[in-house]
Amino acid sequence: MTSVTLNGEQRLLPDGSTLEAAVRESGAEAGRGVAVAVDGEVIPRAQWELPLRDGQQIEVLRAVQGG
Amino acid sequence: MADVAIEIAGRSFESRLILGTGGFRNLETMAEAARASGAELATVAMRRVDPTARGSIVEVLEDVGCSVLPNTAGCFTAHEAVTTARLAREALETDWVKLEVIGDDRTLLPEPAELLEAAETLVADGFTVLPYTSDDPILARRLEDLGCAAVMPLGSPIGSGMGINNLYNLRLIVERARVPVILDAGIGTASDAAIAMELGCDGVLLASSISRAEDPSAMARAMRLAVEAGRLAREAGRIPRRLYAEASSPTEGVPELS
Numbered sequence: 001m002t003s004v005t006l007n008g009e010q011r012l013l014p015d016g017s018t019l020e021a022a023v024r025e026s027g028a029e030a031g032r033g034v035a036v037a038v039d040g041e042v043i044p045r046a047q048w049e050l051p052l053r054d055g056q057q058i059e060v061l062r063a064v065q066g067g
Numbered sequence: 068m069a070d071v072a073i074e075i076a077g078r079s080f081e082s083r084l085i086l087g088t089g090g091f092r093n094l095e096t097m098a099e100a101a102r103a104s105g106a107e108l109a110t111v112a113m114r115r116v117d118p119t120a121r122g123s124i125v126e127v128l129e130d131v132g133c134s135v136l137p138n139t140a141g142c143f144t145a146h147e148a149v150t151t152a153r154l155a156r157e158a159l160e161t162d163w164v165k166l167e168v169i170g171d172d173r174t175l176l177p178e179p180a181e182l183l184e185a186a187e188t189l190v191a192d193g194f195t196v197l198p199y200t201s202d203d204p205i206l207a208r209r210l211e212d213l214g215c216a217a218v219m220p221l222g223s224p225i226g227s228g229m230g231i232n233n234l235y236n237l238r239l240i241v242e243r244a245r246v247p248v249i250l251d252a253g254i255g256t257a258s259d260a261a262i263a264m265e266l267g268c269d270g271v272l273l274a275s276s277i278s279r280a281e282d283p284s285a286m287a288r289a290m291r292l293a294v295e296a297g298r299l300a301r302e303a304g305r306i307p308r309r310l311y312a313e314a315s316s317p318t319e320g321v322p323e324l325s
Contacts, residue, residue, distance in 0.1 A: 007115040027118025033125050034116065035158035042153045059115065061154050063125050065097065066112025067087040067138035067165060067274060 004056045013052060020048040026060035034062050073269050075247050076163075076195045076216035080107045083264070084294045085136065085249065087274025090226075091283065094127045100277050101131045104287035109133040110165050110272070112140045113155050125159065136197070138165040145184035152189055164189060165219070165251075165272075166198040175225040177201050183209055190214040199251050202232070204239040211246050218244060219251035219272060222263065226275045228255030231262060241267040257286075257293035264297025265305070 001012040007026055019036065028034045036043045037059040043050070052058075073083050086106035091097035101109060109128050128135055137155030142148040145168060152164040168185055170178035177200050189196045196215045200206055207218040220240055223229035230253060231237055241248050247269035254260050254273045263271050271294055280286035 026116045028116045029123075033123060033158050035113070035154040035156075037150060037154060040150060042150060042157055044157060059154075061113045061158065062116050063111040063123075063135060063137065063155070063159060064114045064117075064120075065088040065091060065094075065124055066114075066140050067089055067110030067136075067167075 002052045003054055004052055004058055006058045007060055017052050018049050019043060019052060019058070022052060022058050023048065023060050026058075028060055028062065034060060036060050073247060075197070081105075082107050082291070082294075083270035083298060084260075084291055085109070085270060085272040086133065086277070086287075087272060088124065088128075088278070089140075089274045090278030094122050094124060096283055097124075097278070098127050098131050100283040100287040101128065101133055102287075103284045103291065104277065105291045106133055108136050110136045110138045110274070111159075112138055113151055113158065134163075135159055135161065136163055136165050137161065138199075139167045139185075140169075142168050142185075143170075143178065143181070144168065145181040145188065148181070148185040149188050149192075152185075152194060153192075156194070162193055163195045164197065166196050166215075177206075177221075179203070179206050182206075183213065186210055186213050186215055197249070202236040202240065204236055204243065207240045207248075208243065211244060215246065217247040217249055217269075219249040221252040222250050222259065223253030225252045226279075227253055228276060229253055230255050230259040231266075234262075234266065237263070237266055237268070254290075257289040260290050260293040261297035261300070264294055265300050267301055270294070 039057050073080050082105045084106045086104050086109040088109050139148040139151040148168045168178045168181040170176050186196050186198050197217045198210050198215050199219050202220040210218050222231035249270040249272050250263040250268045251272040254276045260271050277283050277286045
């Protein structure tokens with residue numbers, strides 16, 4: 001299993017899981033209106049096929065009320 | 068009829084009111100108020116996905132004719148703000164950003180050095196940057212010189228409802244700016260918005276004064292009217308303030324009645 005921090009919580013995902021799997025795991029609906037940062041770097045949607053690595057810090061964000 | 072449209076970075080808006088969407092009880096109340104305010108631009112924040120949350124704020128805003136303006140609320144450093152803006156661009160497919168870099172939690176006042184650094188980076192990265200700034204004319208000028216599309220000075224701290232604390236500074240900012248000046252933060256009630264517009268601001272951005280009002284939708288309408296009234300009054304040209312009275316009835320032909 002690969003251990004990552006997903007939106008602040010420790011998660012175990014099967015080895016070989018992609019970033020897209022982590023996005024789904026976060027509860028994001030169909031990926032629309034969602035953006036992802038891994039270890040503080042923005043990862044464009046086109047690169048969500050990349051496999052996860054142990055210890056990565058993943059943030060999955062969407063727009064909410066604010067400002 | 069005076070010109071009521073505002074142009075920001077080449078985009079024209081009929082409404083000079085930008086709605087902040089923070090503080091509404093729910094998306095329905097927000098949508099109703101957005102409609103009543105006439106706003107065509109509304110801010111959103113970027114936060115972690117909450118799997119239990121219902122509804123999409125972006126879709127609700129689209130339905131009422133508002134474009135989204137993502138903000139960088141909650142960022143304390145230029146690095147955080149730049150990353151948040153890039154995430155918003157990725158998620159929302161807009162390169163517009165309301166840039167906020169905050170100095171501390173208690174006042175939520177802007178952190179000037181980090182704000183300038185973030186503005187410079189984002190302008191270079193192709194963003195249309197609308198910075199929330201303090202009411203410091205020099206800082207506003209620096210932001211404009213860096214290529215920001217507007218400057219958005221505060222009237223008073225976010226959510227404080229104190230109105231405009233430094234009319235003089237705001238006048239200096241308005242007088243000199245070549246980009247739109249949007250009063251952002253501090254508005255408590257309709258007269259505050261009208262004063263900002265009378266002073267020559269090109270628009271106002273407000274959230275709490277509407278979203279936390281007892282009747283948000285009614286307050287949204289009040290703000291819409293106040294912004295229009297203030298703008299019209301500005302363009303109409305007010306009379307000068309005088310120390311003494313100036314009679315409005317004729318002084319000739321007054322009968323002797325003693």
